[in-house]
Amino acid sequence: MKVMFSKALIVCSSSLALSVLTATAYSADKVLKFHSGYAESRPEAGFVNEFAELVSKMSDGALQIDVYHAGSLGLKEPDMLRILQQGAVDMALLYGEYYSRDAPELSAVYAQGAIKEAEEHLEVLPTIRDIYAQEYADWGIKTIGGVVSPVFDVGVHCKQPASSIEDLKERKVRVWSAHLVDTFTRLGVSAQVIPQNDMYMALQTGVVDCAYYLSTVAETVSLNEVTDFESYIHPWAAAPAMFGVSMKTWETLSEEQQQTLQEAGQEIWEKTRALAVDPQREAKARENRESLGITMLEPFSDSDVEQFQSAAFQAWETIAKRAGEDGLSIFNEVTHKIQENNQ
Structure with missing residues (x-):
């Protein structure tokens, strides 16, 4: 309470x-x-x-x-x-x-890497809604x-081709949260939190080589002007x-x-x-980015996505434990639902 x-x-x-x-x-x-x-x-x-x-x-x-x-x-x-x-x-x-x-337990409700297919999001939504209802009621x-x-596509947008975890080990990657820094660190990838408003300049000046970002709306922040390659990883949680x-x-x-x-x-x-969940919206956005000169690489392999999700779950659990008993309970409930849906 x-x-x-x-x-x-x-x-x-x-x-x-x-x-x-x-x-x-x-x-x-x-x-x-x-x-x-x-x-x-x-x-x-x-x-x-x-x-x-x-x-x-x-x-x-x-x-x-x-x-x-x-x-x-x-x-x-x-x-x-x-x-x-x-x-x-x-x-x-x-x-x-x-x-x-x-x-702090509300930060443990959902995390990037939680889902590998957009439709999974719809299946876990009732659980997420129930948790919010209970927590806010307190x-x-x-x-x-x-x-x-x-549910937008999430990918890496880079100056040079990168479409695997191994490729990213040679790059510096911009992310938007501490959870993602922890996730990429567990994969041996150098990542740092850079606010969206500073992302363009960080790519332009070489502070980072790639940006992990919501690919569907990358055009709105002009990522096509400072990166040339894109590879899809997973849907946005x-x-x-x-x-x-x-x-x-x-x-x-x-x-x-x-x-x-x-x-x-x-x-x-x-x-x-x-x-x-709208595949036509995502396909149209992808076409728009290609028309702006972005080269679409093959998406990350199933093996890489599995590795990313495993690291993301570990980083998510760390956040949940820091939030205390409520946070860990929420983490267990949501991840159990995700795993149940995947069986």
Whole structure:
């Protein structure tokens, strides 16, 4: 169980104090404030807007969701569990890996290398959703659906040809998390975390030779300008972003209003789940990269993928153990489900 924090322990910015802690004046209509840390240009933000529209439509305007994108309420992501627990905002789009300070076990829910086929993601999603529901409930947060992120291809993008673990042992590789550094280190590959905004320059100046990246959207960060070769490794293990409602708010709602939120949240979940795995989308994105001059190499061999997954599971278990008993329990539950699906 999580420790309950008093309001005095929550560090709020002046904008939070002015924007959020001011009591919302409810009339006959209920208006809920929804925090999203994503920029409005992100696909996830579009689905949050669609959720808000659904709620308004289903309730004939009696229940409204005011969405504040890009953290415009002045709230900070690491504080979100505490903020929702105290009811300082009504709702938020929750991404578990942001909360490693207060709930390190949420970082152990899913990890890169967890799946080898995109369809496996859909099979493990119910388990992941149940875990999030239980963990967020410990913080006084009700989950009502959310956004299932698309399962993109993940590959290595290099200046010189590289399509095997052996090839990468001669390269320096950019990755996006400590878990991936550990994974590649176990394979004898030099890897370092470089933020996305610095990745282009790191490749251009030779700080790294390759970037491990979401190949499907590599074009959006101009990787084709600083790399010439690409090789596919595995599908992205994309943790879903959940719609969370503060229980302090939830308990003020009528049963009809609660049902409206649940039905709208479920509709967005089902819609985004149906869009998550799309071979045609991935093939089209691959063609686009080839048209930009990228040479598509053979994907990593089955043997290499097995080695990568084994190293990733070991690194994942290390993170889970650091998170304590809850983290290890979550790791065991998710990996058991993945292995069960593969039998």
